[in-house]
Amino acid sequence: MVKEQFRETDVAKKISHICFGIQSAEQMRQQAHIQVVSKNLYSQDTKHTPLSYGVLDHRMGTSEKDRPCETCGKNxxxxxGHYGYLDLELPCFHVGYFKAVIGILQMICKTCSHIMLTRDEKLQFMxxxxxxxxxYLQKRGLKKxxxxxxxxxxxxxxxSSFNGTVKKCGLLKIIHEKYKTTKKVADPFVSEFLQSFDIAIEHNKEVESLLNRAQENMSPLVVLNLLKRVPAEDVPLLLMNPEAGRPADLLLTRLLVPPLCIRPSVVSDLKSGTNEDDLTMKLTEIIFLNDVIKKHRMTGAKTQMIMEDWDFLQLQVALYINSELSGIPMNMAPKKWTRGFVQRLKGxxxxxxxxxSGKRVDFSGRTVISPDPNLRIDEVAVPVHVAKILTYPEKVNRANLELMRKLVRSGPDVHPGANFIQHRHTQMKRFLKYGNRDKMAQELRFGDxxxxxxxxxxxxxxxxQPSLHKLSIxxxxxxxxxxxxxxxNECVCTPYNADFDGDEMNLHLPQTEEAKAEALVLMGTKANLVTPRNGEPLIAAIQDFITGAYLMTLKDTFLDRAKACQIVASILVGQDERVKIGMPRPAIMKPVAxxxxxxxxxxxxxxxxxxxxxxxxRTKGKQYCGKGEDLCFNDSCEHPSAHTPSAVTIRVSKPKSRHSKPRTCLAV
Incomplete structure (x- = not known):
């Protein structure tokens, strides 16, 4: 079927703008269809049915041809696909927003969550x-x-509480150096804190050397409570849009479970069972750790054990988003590398x-390129093998009926021929390799x-490729x-930056008359002889052409009849094959023409x-001696040892009288 161009009709609504923001936990719940709670993928029956409220529940879509989606009933x-969600037992830092969280903590009080600015400064910045x-650059400067x-x-x-510096400490850990002081006269608040350790120092002298490094560990739970209490009037000063997301949303308390169609299960042929996607396996690990933490909290396990589980949960959530994290401790490093969301998007x-940006497309070919100086600059030679595969949907009309019948009779194996016919009424495609082609050709109707x-x-x-500017295509x-x-033609190498040492190029065949017309007018080589960057000619004579023209037009270049006729014959190529050429009288008659x-x-x-x-x-060369055009010592051009000839200016003019002949000598 001929592809139709998309044309916008009169619509009631138009998109004015798109706003990117952070999804809150409530928005995730509203977007999702089910809550995922089960760490098991399949039920224990023989039918291999996905478990309800598990990661592969078919209410989140389908990844199998024979099983429809249980939410919308489509195939x-x-x-x-539809989203699910899972609640995290304890909040975790989002690996993508980790720097942003540290930046906000540096700007707010770690006790009351107010921004550390005076009233006048707040008004000035607002x-x-x-x-x-x-x-954007001004916003970034203001934030700094x-x-x-x-x-x-x-x-x-x-x-009036004391605040120190906030730093990253290890993998996804934040510390607040609240009591660290470098001043000679310590702050009364810090002094009071240090004095509280006097009795401990008496019993253990090693504590004294560690006192100046005393710090507050900021767990995700502490940070979440701080960010929740940030006043609404202070949010714009953190360079955040309150409508697009609040500071507390930078931490994860809930995870979206993506639809099944982006993480399909592949049935294995070699062994019984399925190969699950990396995202599915990572989600099951997160649910498993959730259950472990819940169990430990209920049974009253040691705090250290729960903290270790929490660190591991945080690492798994980070690897789910970005699996190329650096600085993972050896005891927590994953055995098998997986692809996170970041890896699916980047690179x-x-x-x-x-x-x-770069898709595999239909009606395109790719092969090695070669030079052919006999082609015009707007031509490309296509191999017959490619021409038989790339097709153009031609509508049958009164003007082309006989041609189309001839092409249909030739079929797909003989060039020029045709591969398919699509009848106007049935919209069914018929492959011309099989069947009675003569009969099909006779049955062709207008509109097919x-x-x-x-x-x-x-x-x-x-x-x-690489397509670096618009002249690359x-x-x-x-x-x-x-x-x-x-x-x-080699003259067109410059815009493509092509050479013939094994380069490959792509060729696309536009599928509509409109596309063909646009391509020729806007993208044609003749419409792009000059670069839009600075007005220099890009498609022009290069290398052999310049050298050949220079050597041929030197004053001491003489050719006998055989050589002259051979060169003249090479002019006749393509559309000029039948042009009549009149040999001029030889410049030297004797002893040889x-x-x-x-x-x-x-x-x-x-x-x-x-x-x-x-x-x-006629042109004046750089080395012109001024002794008359024909008697110029340097032949009105640069010295023969020079590499580049002077430019030629062409002025088209009519002869002065009916009898005078135009001069057609050329000084290069």
């Missing part, structure tokens, strides 16, 4: 933040200023680069679609040729007297 192709359309002011203040202006093989092979003259998009006209490489290189070069511009070209090609 694998139509069901988008005045800046209320400005509409504040750029607020953070510096808060860190310098050690006493809270609200509750070359991730969602953004691998699946969204014939998927014909790529033929000469089709518009194709040619691309070389341009439209060319296809020329179907034998052999197995894409060939194009010799033609100058300039005379032959002139034939490119004006092949014969009948040609309507009227060009006066």
């Amino acid at each position: 694998l192709a139509d069901c988008l 005045d800046h933040l209320k400005r509409p359309h504040l750029p 200023k607020i953070s510096e002011k808060c860190r310098k203040r050690t006493l809270c202006l609200n509750c 070359k093989q991730g969602r953004f680069r691998g699946n969204l 679609v014939v998927e014909r092979h790529m033929i000469d003259g089709d518009i194709v998009l040619f691309n070389r 341009m439209a060319h006209i296809a020329k179907v040729k034998p052999h197995r490489t894409f060939r194009f 010799l033609w100058t290189g300039k005379q032959l070069f002139s034939l490119i511009l004006k092949p014969s007297k009948e040609s309507p070209v009227l060009a006066n090609l």
Whole structure:
């Protein structure tokens, strides 16, 4: 079927903007369909049924073709999946927001949760933040200023409690150096705290050396309670939008369980059972640890045991999000590497680069490239093998009926031919490899679609990766040729940054008339001869062309008849094969007829007297000696030892009178 372009109709609503924020625990509950509580995946029956309220419950979608979703009743192709949620027994730090949490703790009081700013400073900063359309860089600068002011203040202006520095300590642990002092005269608050250890020092002298490192351990539970108590008026000063998320949402108390369709179970052929996705296995571990902590709390286990379980739960939640964590202790390191959410998104093989920006597409081919100077700059030679596979959906009409019948009779194996027919009324595709093709050709009606092979003259998009600028993909006209490489003129190498040492390029065949027209007008090579960056010509003569033109148009280049005719014959290629060429009179008649290189070069511009070209090609070279055009010592060009010839300016003009002939000599 011919692809139709998407056109927006009159709609009642339009999306004005998208706001990114942090999901709260309540929003997660509203989004989810079920609460996941069971660590087991399947019930113990022989049917291998997923357990209810387990990680593979089919109310979260389906990953099997023969089993529909239990929430919406749709099959694998139509069901988008539904979320579940699981509650964490104890809150955990979110590995992605860990730095942000430390940043907020540095700005607030660790006793009353108020921001460490004076009333005047608050008003001043709020005045800046209320400005509409504040750029990101200015916001970042403001946050830095607020953070510096808060860190310098050690006493809270609200509750007068003492505050120290907040630091990261090990993997997902935060400490508050509340009592650390470097001043010679210690703060009365710190002095009082140190004096409380006098009796302990009498009995154990080792305590004295450790006193200056006394600090407060900030567990996720302590941090959560602090962030919950941050006043609403202070939230904007932390550079957070209260509508998009509050500081307490930066910690995890609840996890979303993703739909089954993004973590499918694969039935194993080698052994009985299934291979489960990394996310599914990580979720079962998290639920198992949840149950362990719940059991230990109920039975009154040692605090140290519960803290160890908590650390392990926190690590598993972090690995669920980002499995490439550094600094994991040896006793807690996972035995098998798994892919977390971050690994699914980032990098070359991730969602953004691998699946969204660069997709595998239909109607495209890729092979090695070769040079072909006989092709025009807007042409590309496509191998017959590729042309038979890439098809274009041509609608049958009065003008092309006979051609389509001929292509249908040829079938898919002979080029030019056709691969499929789609009848207008039935919308059914018929493969032309089998069946009576003569009968099908006779039954063709106006409106039917014939998927014909790529033929000469089709518009194709040619691309070389990496696509660094817009000229890395341009439209060319296809020329179907034998052999197995894409060939194009070397003049077009520069925009693609291509060389022929094994480079491969992609070729796409647009599928609608509209796409073809747009490609030719906007992306055609002739429409992109000049780079949009600085106006320099990108598609121009390079290497052999320049050297050949330079050597050929030197004043001492003479060619005999055989050589001259051979060079002239090489001009005739492609559409110019039947052009009549009139050889000029030789420059030297005796003892042997010799033609100058300039005379032959002139034939490119004006092949014969009948040609309507009227060009006066005169230019002043850098080394011009000024002794007359024909008698110039340097031939009106740079010295023969120079590598690059001077530029040629072409001025098209009419002859002065009916009898005067235009000059067609060229100084390169």
